[in-house]
Amino acid sequence: MATDIRLKEGLPEITEALVATYTECRHINHLGHRPLPSREAIIDIVADLMDILYPGFVRRQNLHIGNVEYHAGDLIDGLHDKLITQVARALRHEHSGGTAVDFEALAQQKTVEFLRRLPEIRYILEQDVEAAFLGDPAAKGRHEIIFCYPGLEAVTIYRLAHELVLLGVPLIPRLMTEWAHSKTGIDIHPGARIGPGFFIDHGTGVVIGETCDIGPHVKLYQGVTLGALSFPRDASGNIIRGMKRHPTLEDDVVVYANATILGGDTVVGHHAVIGSNVWLTQSVDPYTVVSLEKPQLRMKSPEAKGSTAWYYQI
Secondary structure, three states, X not given: OOOOHHHHOOHHHHHHHHHHHHHHOHHHOOXXXXXXXXXXXXXXXXXXXXXXXXXXXXXXOOOOOOOHHHHHHHHHHHHHHHHHHHHHHHHHHHOOOOOOOOHHHHHHHHHHHHHHOHHHHHHHHHHXXXXXXXXXXXXXXXXXXXXXXXXXXHHHHHHHHHHHHHOOOOOHXXXXXXXXXXXXXXXXXXXXXXXXXXXXXXXXXXXXXXXOEEOOOOEEOOOOEEEOOOOOEOOOOOEOOXXXXXXXXXXXXXXXXXXXXXXXXXXXXXXXXXXXXXXXXXXXXXXXEEOOOOOOEEEOOHHHOOOOOOEEEO
């Protein structure tokens, strides 16, 4: 196909106009000598972490008790270096200036502490896997849950990201959980606090907000939203950040598909059951069952074909 050289002569003008926006729209570009964390590197780090947490399930096969220590040690050594680079970049980006900071040294401290917490994360994940196995009669075994369940993958990455939040690492936790969101359809903010034995069944469309508090042994079904009722604003109309705006679910709560629970003052008491499609903005007591009134089904019998006769079933 022939090209018109006269049209190509306009490309420098396009480039000049585009570069002009880099000054005018400065909030959507990052120019300078301080590189941001790499999305690709973070995804690679998550893959290494999954390999450590679930050895034999992810990339490396043929592991046994005789070689798994070498395998884990090699991954830990590599993660130490990879995480320091990415955490230092994140810390440097968030630094407001002023006092001098050795970002690499600070990143190493946070990285080593994070790696030190991996054994405890595994103990919690074992409870999550067990909750999925006990809570889903379709599960043939725990290995199927680890291999196949998007809910466990999203929760695993959340638990890793949450530890980084607790250590004061910026940007990277959100990169991790948003990558999990893109893979699984499950959106868990890394700042949420979630107890052990947590199970998301099916999972697609679940949203868990930043200031949610979820107790042990809670079960959610697909499409559940644990969100904010409103965003408080200051006198200038700006959103006030850092306030609790998402609900609290106490121990052993079950929330069925497509339910929406909103508000920082909303507390769902322990052992409560929230039914499908419920819209809830107020607290409920322990052991409460909240459901919509049973809808009316309308059925037309085959004998009524061509007539206006309808049969109703409640």
